Amino acid sequence: MSRLAFKTQSPLNATLTASKRWVSSLGIWGFSAGAGALLLLSVTPLVRREVLVKVPVLGNYYEDKTPASDKPF
Template sequence: MATRITHKYNPTFSGFSRQVLLRWAPNLGLWGGAIGVGALFLLEPIPRVQNVILSKLPILGDYWVRPIDPADSPF
C-alpha cells in the first residue's frame, strides 16, 4: 500500500515563515523603539526637531516651547 504525499502551502516573507516573524516581532519592536528614542535624543538640539516633534509630546512638550521675546522679533 502506497502512502499519498500531500503538499501544504506555507507562505513566507523573504524566506521567513509566519511563525518565525511572530516569534521575533516583540524583540524587533523593542529594538526599534530604543533606536527611535536614541535618535530623538541625538537630534534634540536641532530646532526643527524641537518644534515639529518634541514640543507636541503630551506631558513633556512645554519644555521645548521657546517663546520669542517681542523685542527680538523682526515683525
C-alpha cells in the same frame, strides 16, 4: 524507545511561526533606535519645534521661551 513524528507545516504557518519570534525583538530595537534618535536630535530646532513640542506631557519643557530681542537671528 520513543518515536519522533514530524508534522509538515504549510508555508504560511511556518512564516507566521518565524515572524512571531522576531516581532517583539524588532519592536524593542525599533523603539530604542527611535528614542535614541530623538535624544540626539533634540537640540535641533526643527525636531524640537515640529516633534517634541507636540508631545502632550513634555511639550512645555521643549518650548522656546527666549524673547525675540535675545535671539541672534
